[in-house]
């Protein structure tokens with residue numbers, strides 16, 4: 001899309017301008033240094049940035065943005081690069097504005113249950129640094145040891161405990177942003193709720209870095225629950241496990257987490273660095289956690305065990321101590337990476353369905369797996385119907401990347417068909433932009449791009465993301481990916 | 490194709506001439522009742538072609554909330570566009586038309602043991618469309634959140650008649666921009682909400698309510714108790730401060746009162762009430778209500794303040810309502826300041842505010858000029874601490890002087906840009922919102 005420049009030993013005019021603003025130590029422009037910025041956690045599509053600038057403060061961001069506007073050069077904000085849809089991936093020739101060096105915890109106001117962080121602050125660090133005071137930050141993506149809160153805001157990230165506590169947007173109280181005009185804005189000043197005016201906080205959260213660059217975030221923090229219990233339930237039939245999920249919700253309990261893994265996923269996690277010793281011949285397990293006031297916990301877990309038993313559970317156990325609980329969670333949270341132990345490559349999908357349609361959707365995913373002759377593991381947030389089919393493939397085998405991508409797309413079509421969504425937490429990015437058509441009409445997407453235009457009129461901030469280019473259908477996308485994959489190998 | 494007369498757009502029996510001169514304004518020279526989404530779309534398309542302004546109303550409880558135009562060309566009534574479209578019990582989701590009242594929704598959901606966790610006042614009058622458009626909420630938002638946490642999808646009729654879906658029907662969804670958020674609290678200035686999909690909860694298994702009264706001069710103690718609970722592992726659904734005047738009406742005690750509510754398994758509620766008792770300082774009194782009493786108490790609580798239909802035209806006094814937003818920790822002090830200013834400005838005041846969520850409500854009675862002077866004084870005090878004051882109910886004539894929304898935010902140009910994008914001719918609820926949008 002943008003003309004690729006050959007990296008030179010000397011900084012070009014753009015890199016020189018960046019060096020003037022941020023200093024030499026904060027700018028990368030040599031080709032070998034730029035390679036690791038070719039893509040994020042979604043590796044099927046790549047593009048070379050022109051340079052990377054590590055901003056140190058809001059003023060840097062504003063100055064860089066103004067400078068790039070003047071030069072007409074496109075740019076992308078980037079956090080840890082763990083995104084799974086290509087949100088931080090260049091189309092070619094953009095400047096990457098990396099926020100990872102803006103990583104301080106700025107304020108902690110326990111009285112108002114608020115913390116103010118810089119965008120490069122790592123998600124898990126927040127919980128770690130307030131846990132001694134009995135507090136934590138609820139959104140817990142499995143990548144929380146690496147991903148930044150700025151990236152979480154951009155993607156409106158979720159996690160295992162979002163069933164009860166909500167996703168990122170439910171925990172953001174204020175943002176400082178640099179707009180594509182270079183202006184700095186404070187939205188949701190001091191964390192005061194319901195600011196008069198349209199809800200820009202809500203609009204910016206989940207906008208995948210296309211409306212502004214977040215430079216400061218006020219988040220809501222929570223007090224640790226008094227009690228917590230975690231159960232692991234093994235099922236011989238995946239339909240029984242699905243039914244148990246619905247029945248648990250029907251008892252009137254909202255578990256803190258309700259996760260499911262199927263047979264292939266279990267094979268993967270057991271082969272990984274965090275095995276639990278799950279039986280290898282089961283069809284699925286549920287990992288269920290309840291938390292809250294201690295006095296109510298035992299009754300809740302008893303009700304859950306009863307539901308599991310009435311759904312023919314083979315075995316169900318409650319974690320005996322924190323060590324056992326942590327082991328179960330590590331096994332679950334490392335689930336994506338664990339697929340590396342049983343397959344050279346994997347593609348993570350992220351569809352959402354109404355919870356009650358789980359059995360039929362799983363059946364259709366099995367059919368897709370057969371059709372494309374690729375194994376598909378399922379790890380998902382069953383409680384809120386957020387599926388992560390993991391399509392296992394080998395990029396070295398000609399045609400497999402393409403088949404994987406098609407199978408992924410078809411899984412999303414199934415989700416759309418049952419009234420669901422093409423993404424629950426990983427975002428659209430480059431990867432799913434064509435699939436936006438599965439759920440939105442052109443007119444509806446235009447209503448959204450019209451809003452983008454208000455913030456980002458020249459489309460210099462993260463261009464070519466989220467929305468399909470006119471006329472670009474899923475088929476065209478697959479052909480492009482095929483070429484991209486071929487050029488990688 | 491342009492349509493020449495409104496009669497060609499909706500059946501004649503859905504069109505009425507306006508009532509004259511409503512004291513709350515926000516009327517229309519012609520009242521058109523929509524019975525379907527198609528009606529809404531046709532009326533808007535007609536208005537857009539003929540450049541006619543349109544006010545939007547359902548239950549009318551917020552008729553006194555903003556608006557400096559006495560009437561628009563058309564008043565589009567959604568009161569008859571009501572009913573539940575789909576209640577998916579297993580998915581805990583509900584799709585509903587905008588004219589449905591909150592009470593109708595709650596009654597229907599209760600049959601399946603579920604609820605919509607929104608508790609604004611006047612549930613039998615307030616419609617879900619109005620609640621969402623005005624982002625109204627109640628004290629239980631402390632635990633359950635507000636409309637922005639519960640709305641997962643909408644259908645919006647744009648001013649040119651396009652019907653645009655935002656969000657979806659699933660509880661987790663990040664496909665595209667979170668467009669739902671734009672319409673929540675936009676006071677109908679960006680489009681007409683023709684359908685709303687919401688996340689539900691199971692009905693709480695048990696509800697506990699304690700009223701804790703603080704003796705005169707005990708405001709600091711009250712602040713400390715609220716902080717102590719918030720810093721504990723207890724999980725109150727509300728921690729609402731009542732000023733003595735409203736407390737007298739609702740509890741019989743003319744004292745600062747903290748309303749502490751828990752909703753959980755019975756054992757968990759009892760345990761938390763016990764915890765609270767053990768942590769109260771000396772000199773305060775706690776009344777624990779039975780479940781039945783608690784439900785009656787909340788019912789009374791939710792019938793306070795103006796509702797768009799209870800202004801007395803013959804009274805010498807005027808009634809008004811304000812919404813304050815502040816840091817949660819500033820709520821007790823703000824209410825105290827409001828009480829003092831009420832004395833200075835000779836208005837009578839009843840107020841309550843969430844010590845854990847930061848939204849306070851102030852109900853006033855007095856002469857118009859006193860209410861305006863009071864509002865200005867309170868606004869400057871609250872703004873000093875980064876808060877804001879909005880007038881959620883005022884007679885039409887008083888709105889310009891009271892300045893309903895206060896100062897424009899620094900990013901006002903973005904708000905204008907969004908308005909310009911969705912409604913370039915500024916036809917929908919003109920001048921109803923921040924900065925005259």
Ligand SMILES: Cc1cc2nc3c(=O)[nH]c(=O)nc-3n(C[C@H](O)[C@H](O)[C@H](O)COP(=O)(O)OP(=O)(O)OC[C@H]3O[C@@H](n4cnc5c(N)ncnc54)[C@H](O)[C@@H]3O)c2cc1C
Nearest residue numbers: 079080081082083087142148150151154157158209214425
């Ligand atoms: C193993 C693994 C597990 C994961 N598990 C989960 C999970 O459970 N739940 C979940 O939701 N996600 C999950 N993810 C996805 C990913 O971690 C999240 O999307 C995360 O929020 C991305 O953060 P990041 O800092 O890496 O952002 P990046 O990948 O660097 O960027 C993501 C997007 O945000 C934009 N962006 C970044 N910073 C800013 C900023 N300051 N201002 C504006 N825009 C910005 C970028 O332009 C890009 O569009 C997982 C990823 C991996 C690799």
